[in-house]
Amino acid sequence: MTTPVDDDGLKFSSFEAFRLINFTFIKACQTLTAPDLSPRDRAEKLMHYHGDLLAAYGPGVPLPFGEFRHKLHGPIDGLLPPWLDRSAFDDLDFPVVDAEGCVTDSAFDLQWETSQLHRILKRLRRIGRMRFTEEQLQDELDQDQMYEILKGRGDAQYVTDRTTLVECPAGTKAELGKRGLPLNAIGYYEPIPYHAIYRTWWFPCTVCHWPMKISKRAGAGRGYYRVACLYGRHADTGASFMFRPTTGDAPHLHPDSPDTPFPHEAALALRTSGTVPEAKPVEGHLALKRGVWRYTCVPGLYELRLHTVLRERLAAVVADLDEAVALWPMSDAYDHRIEVKSPDGSAHVFTVDVKDYTHARVLAESLDRNEGDKGGAEWLVVPDHRADQIPLLTVTCRKYGMRAATMTDFARLVCRSAGVVWG
Ligand SMILES: [Zn+2]
Incomplete structure (x- = not known):
């Protein structure tokens, strides 16, 4: 392995390699258990993914085919080559597939979340070399x-x-x-x-x-x-x-x-x-499709719920609800825009992106690379059950003049600004 030129280079190649390796393992795991494949097709596909993986590992990291098959049932950490920098990830000690051969939610989310980050890195560095095939990009393309x-x-x-x-x-x-x-x-x-x-x-x-x-x-x-x-x-x-x-x-x-x-x-x-x-x-x-469900429907339910509750709570004090409490405004630059007046007459505008990441460090890294929210939101709001991500996200958000909060804490604060008792 050559010595990385700088920290950016190290991080970039780590995320790039991680994304490729994780993707390849997910595909290989699915191949192991897909019910509609003939044994011959299964073996051929597995050999194909084994080849992709060896390419991603680089020279000097051997991985015999038998060991590759064996590792498909283990935790993600065991799949990564020794040279890969793990410091930017939270826990990697979870399996890629469960006992039924279904990709676990953590592995699925990590794949998507590192893809988002990878895309930012690629844009920033204008990497011309395209290492990813159409198939690998399909989930992202679907979403776009x-x-x-x-x-x-x-x-x-x-x-x-x-x-x-x-x-x-x-x-x-x-x-x-x-x-x-x-x-x-x-x-x-x-x-x-x-x-x-x-x-x-x-x-x-x-x-x-x-x-x-x-x-x-x-x-x-x-x-x-x-x-x-x-x-x-x-x-x-x-x-x-x-x-x-x-x-x-x-x-x-x-x-x-x-x-x-x-x-x-x-x-x-x-x-x-x-x-x-x-x-x-x-x-x-x-x-x-699973990707559309996970990255449109699942966070979308939180976005809709926050929108509905804020409209209910603010209805008594806001003159034009449609104008004051907007969902996916300005061609979806961010998720919410809320404008309220304090009892003393001062106006407050809140622009919000709801982020439902499983891996908070990857989200923080993405914020760093975008130098804040891509659409310009000033608030980063996470579902209530992700409250443990707030300390890390607060530190990152502060650098870019943003704030992080759980949905309930955020809604409470908006209501307080408008003189509405949360109750
Ligand atoms: Zn569900």
């Missing part, structure tokens, strides 16, 4: 194209369409057709993912309505299955169930996590359907 499709119909329609997308991550073709989304957006819906299928059925999350993941658990007698949303917070707040295997009929689910929100989060807690989901047939149903 999705916003372009939605933006094409004007600002007001954009808010309507994005809201529809957030609230409707799965459904039958007929149901989706009735929602009025642009035709191109329908293309982001796919058959129900195989990790969410039990025989011929699937179950929508009680919070986000995307298909929940199904995993078999060993237990007394026939064992049982757990059904839970892949977004951990939904699973922890109601979207987690179990059922006994059935032979004829669709199974009935039994809740195994409480769906009462924590008291301090109650005002802004996401609404749940409040009922046990019934089995839906796989046949005829479609669901958004």
Whole structure:
């Protein structure tokens, strides 16, 4: 390994290599377990990813094929070459795939979050050398194209369409057709993912309505299955169930996590359907691609909730609500713009980006590279369950004249500025 020229170079090559390696492992892991591949196709694909990985490791880091296959079941840390600088990451001691061969939420998020960072670094350094294939960029392209499709119909329609997308991550073709989304957006819906299928059925999350993941658990007698949303917070707040295997009929689910929100989060807690989901047939149903669900629907629910609650609370003191409490304003430069007047007459404007990152250090690094928020937001707001990210983000935000807060703390502060009691 050559000596890095500077700290930037070291960090860049670390993130670049990390992104490539993590991507390759995710693809290889999926190849290991994809049900529709012939043994020959499976072996060919694995050899292809093994080659990609050796290229990313660079010379002098051997990795025999057998060891490569073995490592696919271990934690991410074990997959990284010794030369890779790990200091910019939080914990890397989690597996890429779980027992069912489904990519874990942490690994999936880390892939996306480092991609965002990688894109910033690339723009800053104007790297001409393109190391990534079309396939590797597909998730990002999906997301970008999705916003372009939605933006094409004007600002007001954009808010309507994005809201529809957030609230409707799965459904039958007929149901989706009735929602009025642009035709191109329908293309982001796919058959129900195989990790969410039990025989011929699937179950929508009680919070986000995307298909929940199904995993078999060993237990007394026939064992049982757990059904839970892949977004951990939904699973922890109601979207987690179990059922006994059935032979004829669709199974009935039994809740195994409480769906009462924590008291301090109650005002802004996401609404749940409040009922046990019934089995839906796989046949005829479609669901958004995982990346679009994770990076549009999941944070979108928080953005919509914050918007709704602020409108309710400020309705009595603000003359023009649409003007004063705006969602995704200025072609989505940021997520919220809120303007209130204090009882003493002074005006306050809050511009906000909601960030739902699993890996806070990667988010902090992205802020550093952009020298603040790309769209110019002055507030960085995280969902309440990410409160432990606030100390780190506060330090980073302060450098760029920004502030970081949880959703509840932020909403409370806005209300206080407007002379409204949070209660
Ligand atoms: Zn969910």
